[in-house]
Each structure stands twice: as C-alpha cells, then as structure tokens.
Amino acid sequence: MVWTPLHAKIHRTIRSRHLFERNQRLLIAVSGGQDSLCLIKLLLDLQSKWGWHLGIAHCDHRWRSDSEANAHHVENLAKTWDTSFYLETANEPINSEAAARDWRYEALSAIAKANKYQYIVTGHTASDRAETLLYNLIRGTGADGLQALTWQRPLTTGIMLVRPLLEITRSQTEQFCQEFKLPIWEDSTNQDLQYARNRIRQELIPYLRENFNPQVESALAQTAELLQAEVEYLENAAQELRDGAMSGGDEGEISSSSSSSPFAFPLRLNRRVLQKAPLALQRRVMRQVLQQILTDAPNFEHIEKLTALIIAPNRSQTDPFPGGAIAQVEGDWICLK
Numbered sequence: 001m002v003w004t005p006l007h008a009k010i011h012r013t014i015r016s017r018h019l020f021e022r023n024q025r026l027l028i029a030v031s032g033g034q035d036s037l038c039l040i041k042l043l044l045d046l047q048s049k050w051g052w053h054l055g056i057a058h059c060d061h062r063w064r065s066d067s068e069a070n071a072h073h074v075e076n077l078a079k080t081w082d083t084s085f086y087l088e089t090a091n092e093p094i095n096s097e098a099a100a101r102d103w104r105y106e107a108l109s110a111i112a113k114a115n116k117y118q119y120i121v122t123g124h125t126a127s128d129r130a131e132t133l134l135y136n137l138i139r140g141t142g143a144d145g146l147q148a149l150t151w152q153r154p155l156t157t158g159i160m161l162v163r164p165l166l167e168i169t170r171s172q173t174e175q176f177c178q179e180f181k182l183p184i185w186e187d188s189t190n191q192d193l194q195y196a197r198n199r200i201r202q203e204l205i206p207y208l209r210e211n212f213n214p215q216v217e218s219a220l221a222q223t224a225e226l227l228q229a230e231v232e233y234l235e236n237a238a239q240e241l242r243d244g245a246m247s248g249g250d251e252g253e254i255s256s257s258s259s260s261s262p263f264a265f266p267l268r269l270n271r272r273v274l275q276k277a278p279l280a281l282q283r284r285v286m287r288q289v290l291q292q293i294l295t296d297a298p299n300f301e302h303i304e305k306l307t308a309l310i311i312a313p314n315r316s317q318t319d320p321f322p323g324g325a326i327a328q329v330e331g332d333w334i335c336l337k
Contacts, residue, residue: 001045006176010042010164011049017151019162020119023051027086027117029108030056032074032185035123038173039165041180043121044081055084057111057120059104062093064189073185086111097195109156117159124149124163127170130220131200140300143234147227166225169217238284245273245285269334274310282307293325293336309334 014020028043030036043054058074060067071087078085088107094100108120129149136145155161165173177184193199208216246269269289274282286306290298305318309329317328327336 002180003045004176004179006038006168006172007042007045009167011046013167014046014050014164019152019164020050020052023053024119025053025055025115025117026119026121027055027057027108027112027115029104029120029122030058030074030077031123031187032058032070032077033123033187033190034177034182034184035125035128035165035170035173037077037182037184038168038176039121039123040077040081040083041176041182042164044083055086055115055117056081057086057088057108059107060087060089061100061103062090063095063100064187066188070185070187073183077183084115086115097197105155105161109159112159113156119160119162120155121162121164123165123173125165125168125170125173126221127201127205127217129166129224130217131197131205133220133224134200134204135197143227143231147224147231149224150228166221234280234284235288238281238288241274241277241281242269242285242288245269268336271310271329271332271334274334279307282310289336290321294322296322306334 020026026043028036028040030040040054040056043052046052047054056074056078058071060071064070071089075085075087088111090103094103105120111117112120132148133146136148139145149163149166151164151166152160152162176182189195190198191202193202205217213219269285274285277285283303286303287298290302290306294302302321306327309316309318309327312329314329314331317326320326325336327334329335
C-alpha cells in the first residue's frame with residue numbers, strides 16, 4: 001500500500017477527533033464521484049490499522065438517465081475491493097436537492113440499522129463546507145447555519161453520521177483519485193447551473209478564489225469550524241438559561257392531550273431571569289422554545305417578536321405564530337397559549 005500525506009492526515013484526524021473506534025462497522029456512502037472514491041480508498045487502506053468492517057452503500061435517486069449504470073459501476077468497485085455492497089433505489093425520481101438529501105439519509109439509516117453498522121460515513125469536504133456556509137449566508141442565517149456540516153452528529157438511535165474529509169478540499173480529492181487512477185463517475189447534474197449550489201461551486205467560489213483569496217475554501221471551512229465550537233457552547237448556555245427561566249412556573253409541558261395545540265411546548269418563561277442574560281442568549285432561548293412549537297424552523301422575525309416580550313409592557317402579546325400559538329406578557333412571565 002502507498003502511504004500518502006493524505007492517508008496520514010486522515011489517520012490523525014480520525015484519532016484526534018475520536019471519529020471512530022477500533023473494530024467498528026462503518027457504512028460508506030459512495031456516489032462514484034471523486035470525493036466518495038477518495039474516502040473509500042482512504043478507509044480501505046486504513047482498515048488494517050483500525051480493524052474496521054466496511055460496507056459500501058449507493059443511493060440511486062433516479063434523476064439521471066445514467067443513474068442505473070452509475071449504481072452498477074459502484075457495485076463493481078465494491079466487488080473489486082471485496083466489500084459488502086448495498087443499493088437503495090428511489091421508487092420514483094426525486095427532483096429536489098432537499099428531498100433527495102432527506103430520502104438519502106433515511107435510506108442509509110435503514111441499511112445501517114438492518115446490517116448493524118454503527119456509523120454512516122460521507123465524503124463531504126472542506127469545499128462542501130465552504131459552499132454550505134456561503135449558501136446559508138446568502139439566504140440569511142445565524143451562526144448555526146454558517147457552521148453546518150459538522151464532523152459528526154447522531155443520525156438515528158445508535159447510528160452516527162461522520163464526515164472525515166472536512167479538512168480536505170475538492171482539488172485534493174481530485175489529485176488523490178488521479179494518483180491512484182480511481183475510476184470517477186462524472187455526475188452531469190453537478191454542471192447544471194439551475195441549482196444554486198452549483199452556481200456557488202462553478203461561478204462564485206472561482207471568482208472569490210481569483211479576486212480575493214486563493215485559499216478561500218479552506219478559509220471558509222476554518223470559519224465554520226470555529227463557529228461550530230461557539231454554537232455548541234451557546235446552545236448549552238441557552239439551555240441552562242431556559243431551564244432557569246422555566247423554574248417556578250407550571251410544572252411540565254402542555255401536550256397535545258391537554259391543549260388544542262398539536263404541539264408540546266413550555267407554558268411560561270420568567271422575564272426577570274431572562275432580563276439578566278445577554279441578548280444572544282435571550283434569542284437562543286426563544287429559538288429553542290419556538291423549535292418545539294413550530295413545524296418549520298423559526299425565522300428571524302419569529303425569534304425577534306418573542307424576544308421583544310422580555311422587556312415589553314404588561315399584557316403585550318404577539319400575533320399568532322404558524323400553528324396558532326400566541327405569546328403574552330403576564331407580569332413577570334411570558335406565557336405561551
């Protein structure tokens with residue numbers, strides 16, 4: 001086996017970040033593109049050092065005319081590498097990125113659960129992280145959106161999603177595939193500029209690289225890495241503040257069985273407790289509360305109008321949130337009804 005600097009880097013990353021344990025079962029999502037081929041090659045080469053059992057999973061979205069051939073290509077690679085192969089094919093073509101992502105993670109989770117894999121591993125890179133940061137920034141987001149694509153997160157009970165390549169750029173995975181003559185399957189949809197992410201990849205990133213920073217992808221990925229730690233800290237601090245603000249109020253939560261609302265949400269928040277906290281934590285508490293009572297993620301306006309009640313006059317109230325809930329000031333309390 002040829003041991004490259006990239007092998008050494010990924011080996012150190014897995015060990016220092018505790019991404020995997022030894023002798024675990026890893027299900028690798030392989031599309032056939034350069035990033036996923038780089039990932040599976042690296043993990044196959046590291047397998048003897050870690051004692052992993054590796055499996056390859058491919059998800060056919062059926063949105064390209066060559067998708068079935070693509071699936072056969074990945075299956076043949078799995079046979080060449082003497083690695084277990086799992087294929088999931090959509091019942092009908094999936095035509096949006098968001099729907100495809102949701103279906104893909106559901107499919108991978110089902111395969112992992114059925115075959116006792118503890119980890120699902122994807123080939124997301126620093127380039128993907130940079131593009132996601134820009135995509136969310138353009139649409140409007142807080143630090144949570146900017147730090148998206150974390151190293152690992154629970155996907156379902158007992159299954160962890162892991163992204164070991166987040167410090168590796170797409171140009172590095174391309175070079176690696178060329179060095180080892182890995183047979184990349186080119187996805188024609190990656191060139192389709194009707195998708196916003198492709199425009200960021202094909203037009204915006206090259207422009208920023210040429211005119212502002214040759215290392216823009218790594219710089220943006222590092223920004224996301226810094227934000228990840230800060231978001232984790234703030235979320236924990238906001239949870240503590242929320243718990244304090246709820247103490248002294250009604251015990252428990254309103255549930256679907258005791259309220260006309262179909263959601264479960266805390267009844268009261270103590271304004272005096274919240275008033276002592278910085279605005280950043282106040283907003284996060286309100287965001288956490290709204291995440292429980294709204295079917296979709298709360299937007300900036302939702303969070304701001306609830307936060308405003310912390311210092312609003314008595315009897316102030318919001319207009320209804322999606323779903324019908326209303327927040328009202330009752331003395332020292334913000335009451336959700």
